[in-house]
Amino acid sequence: AQRVTQPEKLLSVFKGAPVELKCNYSYSGSPELFWYVQYSRQRLQLLLRHISRESIKGFTADLNKGETSFHLKKPFAQEEDSAMYYCALRPLYNQGGKLIFGQGTELSVKP
């Protein structure tokens, strides 16, 4: 079964601390992985995708096929990083490009 799991509902860290939001997936093949973010009172938006291998707002994520993980990391959290984060998987060759989302992790960065 195709599934995305984000084991933490809430992650609370202090400003300046490292942060890692976990994402594990279940998929027999090579999926495309994404992280989406939803700031308070804003719409859900793409943060980054694994094929881009880029850093956005200081966040990076590496696809680990052996561990079937795509954890989101930032070395020094900022208060403005507080938001809801969703990991998503897009199976290859699926008509319509639908995504499978995880349950979401709320990140709270305290001053």
Add this chain to the structure above:
Amino acid sequence: DVKVTQSSRYLVKRTGEKVFLECVQDMDHENMFWYRQDPGLGLRLIYFSYDVKMKEKGDIPEGYSVSREKKERFSLILESASTNQTSMYLCASSPPEGTGTDTQYFGPGTRLTVL
């Protein structure tokens, strides 16, 4: 800049009412999606459409139907609203895969309360 708009930000309906949620996108995207967003459950796909008049069931289609008569508009219909359909509903659109910008773009959401 891609714009996805939803007809209402907040909606209150009574049990048994027929409810229409409208979504419009202005980027000529082929694909459109309806999700519901619930705490602890994430986003769950209700229906999606990859072309005009085409629709596919998502993970939780029961109690919902959709309509896509024009490319830019995708409607979600609750035939007979029930209290367990109280939720935040998100619409999204995306271009075809492989275009380089083929991510999903989301609307602001409609918070539906069914009394």
